[in-house]
Amino acid sequence: MKRLLAILITVMFVLAAAIPSAVLAQTNSKIELKQAIEIAKEKLNLPTDGYSFSSNYYEGDGNKTWYLTWTSSTNGSITVNVNADTGEITGYSFYKPDNSSNSVIPKYSRDDAKKVAVDFLNKVIPEKFKETKEQESDDYLGLNPKIAYSNAYSFNFAQVVNGITFEGNHITIEVNKNTLEVQSYYLTWNDNYNFPDPKLAISKDKAIEIYKNNNSLRLQYNVVYKDVYGNNDPKPQAILVYTLVNNQPIDAISGTVLPQNYYGPMIGGTGGMSTKSADSQSVLSPEEQKAVDDISKYISKDKAIQMAKEKLPFTIGSQYNLTSSNLFKNSSNSDSAIWDFGWSYSDGSSYNYITASVDATTGELMTFTRNDSSENNVQGKTPKYTKDQLKGIAEEYLTKIQPDKFKQMEYQDVPTSPYDKSPYMSFNYVYMANGIQCPFDSIYIGVNKYTGDIVSYNYSWINLNLPDSKNLISLDNAYDTLFKNSDLQLTYIIYYAPDKVYDTPPQDVKLVYQLNNFNGLIDAKTGDYVDFSGNPIEKDKSNQFTDIAGNWAEKDILLLLQYGIVDGKDGKYMPNDYILQKDFIKMLVKSSQPNSIIIPLSSNDDENYDNYYNVAINNKIITENEKNPDSKVTRQEAAKFIVRSLGLKYVADINDIYKLDFLKDANSVDSSLKGYVAIAYGLDLMKGNNGYFNPNGDLTRAEAASILVRYLKIEK
Template identity: 30%
Template sequence: MVAKIWQRFLAWGLVVLLLVSLFAGLAVAEDKPVVTLEQAIRTVKDNFEISKEYSRFTSSFNSYDGRQTWSLHWNEPAEPGGSFNADVDASTGEIINMNTWKPEKRPEPGLRLPAISAAEARKVAEKLLNQLAARYLPELQLLPDNNRLLPINNYGPVTYTFRWQRVVNGIPFPGNDVTITVRGDDGQVTNYNLNWTKADFPAATGAISPERARQVFAGTGMLELQYYLQPPYRPLAAGEKRPVLLVYRLSHPSRGLIDALSGAPLDLGNGGWFDKGGAGGMGYAGEMARKAAFSQGDVQPKPLSPEEMKEIEKTAKLISREEAIAAIKKWVDIPAGLTLRGANLYADWQDPEIRSWNLNWSSDKPEPGKPGYMSARVNASNGELLGFDLSSAPSGSDRGGKLDRKAAQRLAEDFLQKVQPQRFKEVQLDENYRPGWEPVIMEDGQNPAVQYFYYRRLVNGIPFPGNGINVTVDAVAGRITSYNLNWGNFAFPVATNILDGQQAVEAFLKKRPLTMSYTQIYSPGGPGQGELRLVYQPLGDPGYTTSDMLDARTGQFLDWEGKPVAQQPRPYRFNDIAGNFAEKEINLLGQAGIFGEYGEAFHPDENVTVVSLLRAMLMARNGVWGYKDLKDEEILKRAREEKWLQEDLQAGATVSRETLAKFMIRFLNLERAALAEGIYKVPYSDAGSLSPGSLGYVALTWGLGILKGNGFTFEPNHIVTRAEAAAALIRALEVKP
């Protein structure tokens, strides 16, 4: 009997071993790429020229989401370095990505004009597209790029990027495309990327009409009227407050996606997101009041300024550190074993007039399961608790929470009603708040160990997401581990003379019409490729900038600073310069976003003003961002700091040819040479009419080819036109050291 049992055991053992070896063989077979490493290398070298200097070669094999790729890397081992990288599909042998990089030598000052035009670069890109992605061409559509600025500084070569978007059965798929980047100096391709999904696309049969999609968009509250406060990008001056705007904002959980088959807003689920493709509490330390220490004797104390006296008086009225700690203990227990390590008094980042105490405790020997650190903030004027954080791991974070969502919410709200009774009446729970994509309920039905809540502020019944209260609940231990109040004192505009909801929808969809398209929906832990869905989504016109936010009064799209998107720097294609002697130079500056005071018109024969020329010079030197909207006084200030403007000239004054010569030489940092005496002469018959000290500037602009007068006379008092100023600026940029 025992022998038979052993025989059966051995037989089953052999079967198991056979199955294991069989499955192992299958696994190996599945992992073995169809395309070998050698074939991948040859494919890349057949299509691209790889510098011999990139002599170090490495490779890796990657398998993810059902896709296998060879990653190939060529590098230059010696200084200054450089690299060429490519990814090859190990199943099809297609090149799916390429990028190359070579460090630039320190560029010479001056203009870097592209050696090839955009049209010539496009031919290079189209040749490569036909070479590498010919079978995808029937489903590719070149997108325009009407909003690309041409940089004219010397920070790097001009590049042209072309993007072909995938269109399936006449329906755009923004998540799939081919992009190619071409250098403007030598016509070399520096980047190639093929992003292509292999899947069955849902048919558009039975899809709702665009009119029905529009009704759903308008009827489901996709756009919400909100107060908007621009994010801080610099410290505020004393007494300065950032303005609050009334906006309509795309804040629906669907992010504007409507299922084209069911007609319902798309449910992205917990932490879901989609590929848009190419479609369109902080603080800073306040100053601490110090007691003045004076030495004995006859030395008299230096007088304090009114601002210093005001700060001393203000600080004297604030609560002490001990009073701040007592205010914290009124609402929160400071865990035993923690020692106070720091306490600082600082000005609030939203309102410098508000001072707060920031205190933190920590343990020298933190114990497992116990808080090892705590911080808290208190309003130094009235002792109000602004926030606290117990930064220890929640109890039993590897287990399900004892409190479900509703129970945790009751715990959070009981606390808020005690510590912030009045402000709790002015907030509303944000049901869509998910920090870090945390789910409300785990997939296995358990409650998560931590529950997060955000109560956003309401003002006049209008949400103000920029302010609110955060609460974190340890759902295992049943305690609050974090509380943060973000509440500023702002002037809120009254919601009068604003667009109604329907008008906002009309303005939004005019620039971002609902377009039937394919998109991929991703979820945490889901398949990397994402689920393909047929949707209506608000897509902007390719090549033009839009956003998710409208001004509630004007209907204009706003950027993150709350400024109209239409006012952002953009290239200009001037319609009144054909045949002008400076057409080429004016066109170049227009492509760079310079001299756009009149939009698509340039006004070449109009006299240039001091501020217009200096603004153009600043943009040419530093780029257009940050200068387009500067006030005239600030432009003059910056120009004086650069030492370009040394004369007493008003912003709207005209510019003489002699002044233009000085501006251009100072722009090139050659003023020291221009001031040298007794070494210059010029071929102008009216040289005697030059102002004292101007000869060096005029001589240098003549010798460098920037200004030539009329060839015989310079006419120093000639008033410069916008066309003449543009030509001089470009010629100055072309000067080589």
Template identity: 25%
Template sequence: MVMNHRKKLVTLAAAVMLTSSMPAAAFAESVDKPAVSAVSGDAAAPNVSAVAPVDVKVSKEKAESLARQLVSIPKDYTLQGASLSTDTLASGKRSVWGMDFVYKVNGKSKGSIYVRLNADSGQLLDYSAYLDNPSAKPTYPLKVERDKAQQIAYSFLSTVAATYKDQVKYNPEYGAQSLPPLTGEVRHTLRFDRMVGDIPYVDNYIELDVDSEGHVLRYSLQWDDTIKFPKVDVKLTADEAKTKLIEQAKPELRYIIPYNVQGPRNPVLSYDMGAFAIDAATGKEVQSSYVNSDQVSETPLSDKSLGDAPAASNITEDQAKKAVLAAFTLPANAEFSSSSYSENTDESSGVASANWRLDWELKNGKESIGSASATVDSRTGVVSSFYFYEYNNKSTNTKPALSYDQAEAKAIEAMKKQLPWVADELYIVKRDKSQYNPDKVQNIDSYYFNFVHKVNGAITDYDNVNITIDANTGVVRSYDASINPYKYPETAPKVITPAQAIVKWMTYYRTELTYYLTQNYVYQGQPIPVEKYKVMLAAGEIQPSDVESNADAQLIYRLVPRQLDESIFMDAVSGDWRNRETGDKTQLEKPKATDIDGHWAQRQLELMVAYKALDVKDGKVRPNEIVTRGELIKMLVLAMNSGRSPIMYESADSATSASFNDVGKQSQYYVYIESALQQNLIDIGDGSFNPDGKVDREEMAELIVRALGYNSLANYDELFNINFKDAAKFENKGQAAIVVGLKIMTLSNGSFLPDKQVSRAEASVAFFRFLQTRAELQEAPLRN
């Protein structure tokens, strides 16, 4: 009875949200016929003022009325808050109302709707709906698939954005590659790009989320009517543009570390190539105003190593203090104040570290006027960080005593002293010196420098080295160095050529013709370059309000990445695509099974394939083949982890052995079986797991019940109404009763058939039902 009451509560909340608050066009069942029904509830009193003292064409009261009308907000949703803000456009501004509506039951928020409206025209700009429904779960097959969601979206636009509906074009790629969720509601994300003639302007668009029931849960109109688009009479063809993009592409070697790799985490050499754009008429690269103009030096700090890496040792506090004083200059008024020692094992690398933290106080008599701090590796004596700071120590000099070049020389000298063993692998980042021009910038008190660590010419993404030099004294004011102790090959491995990498990357990117906005600045009636604007702004010579700005639309060809379910990188040695998380070999195209069309478990099998719980060989998933123990455990662990692989950190020299003698660390099932063992889903037994062994229904029932946390309960057979015809033939009757009672597994002519082996299709369906049942069992209690 309590369970039914709880379900009624959830149903009521869902009805309020998904029937009363959705626009008429949001219903899959009534796309052409508006339908709105009111549901009563406990309405809270609005906490916003009755009259808003603002001067816009659309008053707050009118904006609320429009919002309720456009997205059919029922009376049960009260206006919780309203705000008026300004959006900056390419050539002007617009006023915008933002409104929060809430629905409460017994004083608790159960749903909310947020709406943004143009305060001058009343146009709906944004809309989003949220329902507090923790038991939401996907049900397959979906009532509304993506193609039907597209029709619903068009109908919705006819209601709320009729002026823009005919100026957009559906983008079939956007959102199409998203993995279907294993828990929670299913949402189709759809985008409609703004069209200027036959050319898309992809920074203006309409985006919507439509759920699998056909309700529009989110809408966003990103549009700027003040943009003026140029007419381009002559432009490159798509093939010519692709040739220009290939010519200007600059692939770069980088060492990266997959963050959830199976086994020890070691650097992997990759080829990176970011997306960029070219002018559609000239073919020249287009530089964004946000692109960092700093360049990495072509030569390292030295042509060879200047010393050996420090040997392992255990240093005392006094030794750590001496190391800091030998490395850096502390102010004469610095008094040592405290120290602390800590040890830590980095989960991501498995590397253990131990450090001394030392602190000083800067004093003027009894008054504290600043502080200093340093961190020292207690196992090597290397100072990894240092800084000192004096309160209110603003230089009165109009110009610094040191020039930028002099400060750079001191920074390089300090790095050679602190990190001699990697001096031939550190490259200084050359900055735009104009930001330190003493004729333009006042009160330059320090210069900041950072260095890139390269091994065999490849950047190490995870290392960080930077330093700050006092502009008047030349001493180091701050220093931070993180050089990870990974092992690299002594000589550079043989990699594919840059040309081969570019060809490979061009299968990841597609070439798109679109418009790009370039910002223009006008000061005292004269145009100024963006670089000068930034320098004047940094120097305090001007304020943003002193400068008029507008934007020009430029026709460009740009590289657009594929919409993928996973983050990838290119292996520089093999040229293979690999998963950025696990390091496993992957592919740009999703594997598609050719042998499950029309199968009774097609959708569940597709889910298992999408999450790589089942493999596809030669285009076949083999649905009627008996599932193996390894495959079943992988399904279970992925299901319990919302489709994500378990994380298992191991250092390169980890001595941890595999728990089972027949599932080594190189096995594709290793992390899943180890995770299942840690969660007590399986037992160690005799030390063998038999990952290729076949699975029967009794074993699958036991796994599911243990995953639900009901295994102890299953031991009490007398609690269950067990009327299986074959109940006398097996022991685990309680487990079978639970999975059958929860409709995760079914009977066959009244029999459970415990010894019957389970097919891949049957396992896929059972684990999807397990997900749905677990969501129901985890509903919030009626009273909390």
């Protein structure tokens, strides 16, 4: 629905751009173009000198808007949206070309940026801003979204009505982390909503009872990939979990469960299986593909095409041409591969295609789709087949193509809406083991409602060892864990009733109980709240260390803790202890992850340090011969590892060009490490004390934290 509206707005915007200015001058709005420009320049203090200007006008969805744009080939662009009836600024974006490199750690804190955001909103939209409250971004699977992702801090302020949050009306604003410039601002607001009285709401305990009775949690096997950065061949594993399957809001007035066809925030994980998409699979080169064809364990291309055609429920007509053939590594089984084929034809007025994939080892048909444009035109037609008839067609085919496995599967009924306009109906079957679902072993099949033809099929089967189902926590205990980590909160949402899905703008606001911030799974063996890799999700550890208060490196340690780079033991960091090589390598690898995004590689205290060493060795930070996990790290060794992680090994190894006359203990530096010490000193990563570098002194954990913060501040 939102996408449809976006497309419509874009089309209207383009049409508006084509309207002559003389026509625009005749707009029936309270705010004309001259006033809109004056409002924008006054409230935003726009630096428009040297910019070219253009404008557009748009009416739709009950709104009238001026779109103002200033552009400069050297200074970037500014866009401002002004409500043509109220004069409110509803949108603003400022783009300035910036080719400079930024460090991972920004120049300004989130608190600094928030002050700028608040000042901006108090000036631009003061009355509406008074009605809002900031919506905090929650820590997701160990990654703090306030720090990572982009060069801007993002803030979201939602309207508060009757003391209850309503995210349907909200303000978003982004502030640059390194310049404190407001990069964008958008107001999404409708004054015509009617809000139910919270005094009429059912109790929270009653809502929890309804939530449980709706079978919101389900016990199932889940496939996870213990995928650690640097591990190129993660193996899938099965774990038993409780996962959310019916995370639907509860009408707080009537107590009924609402279908999810509403517009508004729905927070929570689906608990579905973890998969690897075809996009992440590596297509073999022609030479590699020929070599694979010669290996007897893989079916040849021609044989795979023949097997696909034999198993398809339709004939590929002679008018279709084979347009693509690819052999992919099977992401679920690295010892196997999948042939993928595509056929198509066009008669000038329509484009039709068929795709099919076959397991290159077993010959099983894995997927197929058929798109016939003539069959998709169902406007004004009535479906010929009922749901039960279509299901019968699907099951007759599955009994033929996968007789043994289909017997072990259970149909997963999904209620269909009478307002569904799709020409197809899909059916899902899931493998059952020990009476428990394995959603990663499943079949999806689609049947045309008007012709009865099977038009899509997706078969997934992973041969995994399933854990036993003994000693599991109860469903009640799982709900206890759920509500311990999440909260069923009262909130207002915009709701689309099934018969009003296409109505715009929506006017129906519901007061609901909705689960807040559940992103993960519940381990059915331990009761732990785990992520989609099966690792326990830890609570915010920003204040966990009890032994760093007053330490000279306290701020650096807390900053690294906030980024998920450092950890301790039993609530202690032990800043004055000497750091071990394995811990320094782990911290350095976490600090040097790609895209300037700090993501903890693991939340398990008993993790295997080999994962970090593998990354460090692959990135030429350390060699296999230098690996000595439980040894202490000298200061000159730390300089070596740090400089290598910057990709400067080839420069540092040219020893003859470096002079260490600025150090009083230069003669104590290993001759092979002179370049590393010089570069670390020159980049202000390591300085020493009173002219002494102390190259052979062991590095403390406090010193390591200080060095890594300086490392992160380097503009790479």
